[in-house]
Amino acid sequence: MKENQRDRDDEGRARSARPRDGLGRPLPYGASGVERQPEGVVRTPEETVGKAQRLLDAGKPFHAHEVFEDAWKSGPEDERELWRGLAQLAVGLTHxxxxxxxxxARLLLRGAGSVxxxxxxxxxxxxxPGLTVWARELAERVAAGGQPVDAAASAPRLRG
Known part of the structure; x- marks a missing residue:
């Protein structure tokens, strides 16, 4: 890729084609990365929750965030804040x-407030209720400890 040239998707929108690791961090071009979640997929709520839970359990909260983001953007208006909050929880765990x-910690608290x-x-x-408790406890722990957490070991149970 030439300097100052941006990757574009099929519709011409800027979108990085660089591979990513399990936490969504960009890797060098040509590196072996984790398969990205397709964007703009409309899923049922059951499919969304199931897919996101599998990704969280696998230590891939960045990818779970993308699944929740699709639901936030395509779901009914009265549930948008729910899906947005779940996306914030996943990206908070990512950070x-x-x-x-x-x-x-900030994103975990913001997500807890949203849901x-x-x-x-x-x-x-x-x-x-369990997710809000999980988010607030994890936010407190990471803010106090200042050390990265293990994404899979720290993942929430979406359905308790």
Whole structure:
């Protein structure tokens, strides 16, 4: 790739073609990376939660974030804040695992605040109260410890 030239997708939008590792960090061109999640996929809530949980369990919260982002952008208006909050939780875990503990803690707290109102409803079987507790406890732990966390070992259970 030439200097100052940007990768583009098939529709001409800027999109990095560099491979990424399991935490979404760009790797050098030609390196073997983790397969990226396709963008703009419309899934059922059941498919979204199942796919995201598998990615979280595998230590790939960045990729789970992309799955939640698709649901946020394509889902019904009354659930957008839920999916956006779940995406924030996943990217907060991503930052905490990458060693950006301050940013990770902030995103975890922001995500917890975004999903909290859905708690009594348990939309799509999600354990929203458990997720908010998980996020706040992890935010406190990473902010106090200042060390990266293991993404798979720290992953939440979306359905408790």
């Amino acid at each position: 905490a695992a990458r060693g950006n503990t301050t940013g990770g 909290e109102a859905y708690g009594p409803l348990r939309p799509h079987g999600l354990d929203v």
